[in-house]
Amino acid sequence: MTATNAHVMIIVGAGPAGMAVAGTMAKAGHEVIILNRDIKFGGLAEYGIFPSKLKLRGGLKKQYWDLLGQPNVHYLGNVTVGNGKDLTVEDVRGLGASAVVFTIGAQGTKAIGVEGDSAKGVYHAKDVVYHFNRLPGFGDRPFDMGKHVAVIGAGDVMVDIAHWLTRYKKVERVTAIVRRGPVERKYNPKEIRAVCANMDLEGIKKEFDRIKDRMAAVGQKADEVLKGLIDEFTKCEPKVSETKMGFKFLASPKRILVDANNCVRGLEMEDNRLDPKGEDTVAVGLKQYYEFPCDAVVFAVGDKVDETVGLPYKGGLFVTNPNKTGNDPDDALFQAYDEAAGKVVEGVFLAGWARKASEGLVGVAKRDGDWCAEVVERYLATKSAGVQAKVVLDKLHHILKSRKSHPVDVKGLRKLEAAEKAHTGESDCIGEFKYASNRDMIGLIETSRA
Numbered sequence: 001m002t003a004t005n006a007h008v009m010i011i012v013g014a015g016p017a018g019m020a021v022a023g024t025m026a027k028a029g030h031e032v033i034i035l036n037r038d039i040k041f042g043g044l045a046e047y048g049i050f051p052s053k054l055k056l057r058g059g060l061k062k063q064y065w066d067l068l069g070q071p072n073v074h075y076l077g078n079v080t081v082g083n084g085k086d087l088t089v090e091d092v093r094g095l096g097a098s099a100v101v102f103t104i105g106a107q108g109t110k111a112i113g114v115e116g117d118s119a120k121g122v123y124h125a126k127d128v129v130y131h132f133n134r135l136p137g138f139g140d141r142p143f144d145m146g147k148h149v150a151v152i153g154a155g156d157v158m159v160d161i162a163h164w165l166t167r168y169k170k171v172e173r174v175t176a177i178v179r180r181g182p183v184e185r186k187y188n189p190k191e192i193r194a195v196c197a198n199m200d201l202e203g204i205k206k207e208f209d210r211i212k213d214r215m216a217a218v219g220q221k222a223d224e225v226l227k228g229l230i231d232e233f234t235k236c237e238p239k240v241s242e243t244k245m246g247f248k249f250l251a252s253p254k255r256i257l258v259d260a261n262n263c264v265r266g267l268e269m270e271d272n273r274l275d276p277k278g279e280d281t282v283a284v285g286l287k288q289y290y291e292f293p294c295d296a297v298v299f300a301v302g303d304k305v306d307e308t309v310g311l312p313y314k315g316g317l318f319v320t321n322p323n324k325t326g327n328d329p330d331d332a333l334f335q336a337y338d339e340a341a342g343k344v345v346e347g348v349f350l351a352g353w354a355r356k357a358s359e360g361l362v363g364v365a366k367r368d369g370d371w372c373a374e375v376v377e378r379y380l381a382t383k384s385a386g387v388q389a390k391v392v393l394d395k396l397h398h399i400l401k402s403r404k405s406h407p408v409d410v411k412g413l414r415k416l417e418a419a420e421k422a423h424t425g426e427s428d429c430i431g432e433f434k435y436a437s438n439r440d441m442i443g444l445i446e447t448s449r450a
């Protein structure tokens with residue numbers, strides 16, 4: 001790519017997927033403008049990944065700082081795209097860039113849909129994760145957990161929540177509530193090391209006794225599965241609390257039970273059996289119900305995209321082109337598609353968790369971004385170069401100013417980083433100080449600018 005056929009493109013969302021698209025496109029010589037809801041870049045790499053994963057987070061941060069230091073990369077944080085936000089999707093499309101890629105992650109929460117889910121003490125896992133990572137809007141809000149917390153789910157996010165509850169909140173008991181059985185657990189065995197020192201082994205053995213006949217009915221040997229589960233409790237991180245962690249398998253919460261103050265007092269649970277389904281199994285409710293006492297419930301069951309953004313949306317996902325056309329049949333997977341109009345949204349692409357909600361780790365989101373960049377490159381190759389970056393940026397700043405928005409550029413981010421490093425105040429759960437409100441951050445950046 002030479003400077004003569006360089007294009008201006010806009011990436012909305014500065015998480016791992018967006019930064020991957022930006023890196024590839026900038027390397028190819030294009031002018032890249034990144035708009036991001038959060039003041040800071042990184043997405044869930046900053047506000048999702050467990051704070052103590054210093055190596056992973058530090059490595060990503062360094063890569064992202066390097067990228068933002070490039071002269072053809074222009075970053076504006078604190079700019080939300082959506083209906084009634086700083087910019088609408090149509091505003092962004094009207095700025096004159098040759099392509100727009102949405103890498104805004106999966107910001108919606110799946111409806112829990114059980115009676116009582118608005119009770120005090122019921123939380124979505126992502127909100128809890130945002131809280132302990134001190135994302136503005138969540139970091140300074142209380143998340144009361146009580147003594148016994150039920151975490152619904154069997155994946156890595158369940159383990160992250162249990163990690164925080166065990167090592168930092170030091171609650172009395174954490175129970176992972178799992179719809180199917182131990183064979184169908186989804187967490188990575190390496191992740192369980194964060195909490196395995198706190199496992200209630202006696203309780204887990206009793207739980208296996210309770211469900212062993214239902215496992216046997218689908219050919220699963222409870223003794224072997226129990227051994228496999230416990231064998232993964234190696235290299236446990238040192239125990240720092242008396243929290244007991246256990247599991248409730250073959251259990252579906254049907255109702256949140258509340259006290260007179262609408263605070264959680266337990267779950268009404270339905271017992272499940274397993275039925276075979278091809279190579280896999282499905283949970284089938286047995287219509288046998290019991291009460292499970294707990295003080296808080298955290299739903300760690302995945303996310304969906306934010307349907308209010310203004311991109312074509314259906315069933316928890318943004319709609320992509322169902323027709324395998326274009327330069328390469330798979331390009332369609334990344335093209336936003338307007339079903340009502342029956343055509344692609346010209347020049348608009350999706351990648352990362354915005355394309356496939358809650359799909360995989362950082363590496364998967366990065367690969368998706370890399371792949372999307374190839375698709376966009378093929379698209380741009382069919383277009384003649386559009387306007388200059390300055391024209392797009394001037395128009396962008398003009399609109400943001402007229403709407404009294406407060407975009408934060410890389411210079412502002414550097415000031416913020418220096419101030420946070422120098423600060424000794426309330427910290428996240430590993431002791432790192434982060435401003436937990438946008439107002440404080442903007443105040444600091446804009447005051448020191450004057």
Ligand SMILES: Cc1cc2nc3c(=O)[nH]c(=O)nc-3n(C[C@H](O)[C@H](O)[C@H](O)COP(=O)(O)OP(=O)(O)OC[C@H]3O[C@@H](n4cnc5c(N)ncnc54)[C@H](O)[C@@H]3O)c2cc1C
Nearest residue numbers: 013015016017037038043044081104105352353361362365
């Ligand atoms: C609790 C949790 C723990 C995890 N732990 C790990 C781990 O240990 N290791 C690992 O490899 N992976 C982990 N992951 C997975 C990893 O975080 C994701 O794979 C990855 O962050 C997805 O990247 P993304 O860029 O698609 O979306 P995100 O990371 O969600 O980034 C989205 C970006 O878009 C911006 N944005 C959102 N809405 C708008 C809008 N309307 N307008 C403008 N900007 C917007 C946000 O500010 C954000 O910067 C974890 C995920 C979760 C939820």
